[in-house]
Amino acid sequence: MIQFDNVSKRYPGGHEALSGVSFHIQPGEMAFLTGHSGAGKSSLLKLIALIERSSRGQVFVDGQNLSRLKGRHIPHLRRKIGIVFQSHNLLFDRTVFDNVALPLIIAGYHQSEVGRRVRAALDKVGLLNRDKAYPITLSGGEQQRVGIARAVVNRPPLLLADEPTGNLDPELSREIMGLFEEFNRVGVSVLIATHDHDLISRLDHRLLTLSGGRLVRDGRTGELAASA
Amino acid sequence: MKRNTRKPRPRAVETEARSRPAQQPRGKINAYFTHHLWVLVSSLGQLWRTPFSTLMTTAVIGIALALPAGLHVLLNNVQQLSSGWDDSAQVSLFIKQGVPEERIRSLADKLRDWDGVAEVRYISREQALAEFRELSGFGDALDSLAENPLPAVLVLRPTLTQAEPVPMEQLLERLRQLDAVDQAQLDMEWVRRLNGIIEVGKRGALLLGALLAMAILLVVGNTIRLTIYARREEIIITKLIGATNAFIRRPFLYTGFWYGLMGAIVAWLLVAVFLGLLSAPVSRLSSLYDSQFRLGGLDFITSLSLLLSGIFLGLVGSWLAVGRHLQAIEPT
Ligand SMILES: Nc1ncnc2c1ncn2[C@@H]1O[C@H](COP(=O)(O)OP(=O)(O)OP(=O)(O)O)[C@@H](O)[C@H]1O
Numbered sequence: 001m002i003q004f005d006n007v008s009k010r011y012p013g014g015h016e017a018l019s020g021v022s023f024h025i026q027p028g029e030m031a032f033l034t035g036h037s038g039a040g041k042s043s044l045l046k047l048i049a050l051i052e053r054s055s056r057g058q059v060f061v062d063g064q065n066l067s068r069l070k071g072r073h074i075p076h077l078r079r080k081i082g083i084v085f086q087s088h089n090l091l092f093d094r095t096v097f098d099n100v101a102l103p104l105i106i107a108g109y110h111q112s113e114v115g116r117r118v119r120a121a122l123d124k125v126g127l128l129n130r131d132k133a134y135p136i137t138l139s140g141g142e143q144q145r146v147g148i149a150r151a152v153v154n155r156p157p158l159l160l161a162d163e164p165t166g167n168l169d170p171e172l173s174r175e176i177m178g179l180f181e182e183f184n185r186v187g188v189s190v191l192i193a194t195h196d197h198d199l200i201s202r203l204d205h206r207l208l209t210l211s212g213g214r215l216v217r218d219g220r221t222g223e224l225a226a227s228a
Numbered sequence: 229m230k231r232n233t234r235k236p237r238p239r240a241v242e243t244e245a246r247s248r249p250a251q252q253p254r255g256k257i258n259a260y261f262t263h264h265l266w267v268l269v270s271s272l273g274q275l276w277r278t279p280f281s282t283l284m285t286t287a288v289i290g291i292a293l294a295l296p297a298g299l300h301v302l303l304n305n306v307q308q309l310s311s312g313w314d315d316s317a318q319v320s321l322f323i324k325q326g327v328p329e330e331r332i333r334s335l336a337d338k339l340r341d342w343d344g345v346a347e348v349r350y351i352s353r354e355q356a357l358a359e360f361r362e363l364s365g366f367g368d369a370l371d372s373l374a375e376n377p378l379p380a381v382l383v384l385r386p387t388l389t390q391a392e393p394v395p396m397e398q399l400l401e402r403l404r405q406l407d408a409v410d411q412a413q414l415d416m417e418w419v420r421r422l423n424g425i426i427e428v429g430k431r432g433a434l435l436l437g438a439l440l441a442m443a444i445l446l447v448v449g450n451t452i453r454l455t456i457y458a459r460r461e462e463i464i465i466t467k468l469i470g471a472t473n474a475f476i477r478r479p480f481l482y483t484g485f486w487y488g489l490m491g492a493i494v495a496w497l498l499v500a501v502f503l504g505l506l507s508a509p510v511s512r513l514s515s516l517y518d519s520q521f522r523l524g525g526l527d528f529i530t531s532l533s534l535l536l537s538g539i540f541l542g543l544v545g546s547w548l549a550v551g552r553h554l555q556a557i558e559p560t
Pocket residue numbers: 011012013015016017035036037038039040041042043044195560
């Protein structure tokens with residue numbers, strides 16, 4: 001689903017955020033990405049969604065070589081990826097329903113189809129009865145779940161999340177992770193950047209560890225508890 | 229962070245999710261038009277939510293459109309008025325002193341056969357004197373003169389209208405070359421001068437319109453630019469979830485459309501009110517001149533072109549702004 005071949009990313013300032021990163025995530029696989037602050041986690045996710053382009057090496061998503069992808073095809077790539085963002089989240093002047101419906105409207109779905117899918121997605125994250133609320137009236141955790149509903153409403157084959165539990169308490173964080181595992185169980189490939197070791201050490205998934213822009217370990221989350 | 233009260237209630241997710249999202253969702257064409265309609269309405273709603281700035285922009289566009297449109301309508305009215313006078317244009321042929329009456333009468337007969345001459349009326353020296361005496365009130369002064377000072381006159385009504393000025397010029401030239409004629413004078417010469425002035429005025433209105441059209445483009449462009457930056461976050465989010473540039477552009481283009489349309493309506497109202505205010509004094513004035521003239525309003529064609537140019541300028545202005553500023557906003 002995702003393949004990195006010796007990928008480096010250098011920002012215009014000259015700082016190398018990623019150097020020589022190679023890995024391969026299979027369709028239907030779930031993996032975590034961890035590392036210290038500034039290790040390059042967000043940068044790596046941005047390369048997958050073509051928010052940034054790699055400076056060297058090649059990135060493949062769903063068999064497509066991203067370095068060859070022209071600007072006008074980027075929207076179609078992004079429709080295949082559900083992204084849960086660290087910042088840039090919801091539109092605060094629109095209802096929960098309208099926020100979640102946005103990817104469907106963009107993709108040109110019919111009105112009736114939109115309603116059905118949005119309700120299904122909101123149901124999955126347990127917010128079906130808040131569809132007419134404005135995001136500002138929701139708690140942080142609820143907002144995060146709206147973001148997840150929006151990411152999956154289009155049923156993308158790939159789900160990316162950058163610190164999806166960033167400022168949530170442990171119990172809620174576990175529930176959110178449970179949601180991602182559930183999407184993975186029905187075949188969605190999932191890649192989550194997080195530095196919450198406590199949370200992921202209890203799960204059993206692949207774990208990629210970045211340090212200073214290099215991929216220093218490619219193992220399982222269970223090893224975290226052992227090494228800690 | 230506040231603890232939320234409701235817990236996520238995960239359900240069995242449909243296995244459908246595994247399959248790729250439908251590339252060609254049902255009723256796509258229909259959905260496309262529904263979407264356009266929705267954007268059209270929601271961009272109007274957006275404008276409605278910021279009534280003050282919307283009103284300001286609309287008023288500026290309205291005034292800028294009203295100026296050339298109003299000028300155009302006024303000039304059309306003046307032209308209408310003067311074309312009425314055109315019909316009454318006549319040529320006075322002043323006959324040389326001493327030309328005998330029979331020769332004048334045969335000349336009149338000859339002239340009646342000319343192309344471009346509709347009617348010839350003979351005013352003898354005596355008739356001219358009588359007329360003058362009656363109209364001027366200088367009867368006593370005339371009586372003291374030994375001889376009638378007035379020439380005989382042939383009054384020609386040409387069939388040519390002022391719309392064909394060259395033949396009229398030729399006709400005058402031919403008349404002046406006649407032996408018996410002292411002077412040939414087109415009584416309505418000034419109508420043609422006025423028409424010339426109106427033509428200059430129309431050209432001026434056109435140039436003014438072009439300048440103001442540019443001003444409208446700038447005003448709409450700048451307003452849309454501000455809207456784009458105010459909705460920067462929204463643009464970034466929609467780009468991140470796969471919106472095409474066309475999708476992002478659409479609401480701004482429709483906003484420009486609404487500005488143009490509303491500006492044109494304001495302009496129409498301004499011109500209508502302006503003409504309404506003028507019409508009473510104009511009627512009073514023309515009745516003083518025994519004229520049936522009434523100030524004409526905005527006709528259908530003028531109204532339609534006003535609306536269309538408003539919409540066109542709104543769309544082009546927003547298109548320019550969107551082209552310049554939307555590319556600059558990319559997620560990071
Ligand atoms: N747009 C940018 N321009 C220049 N440098 C950048 C840019 N974005 C990130 N960097 C740099 O690249 C490095 C990696 O950043 P990145 O955001 O990928 O780290 P991270 O692992 O996500 O960190 P965190 O856990 O704090 O979110 C950092 O040193 C950062 O300063």
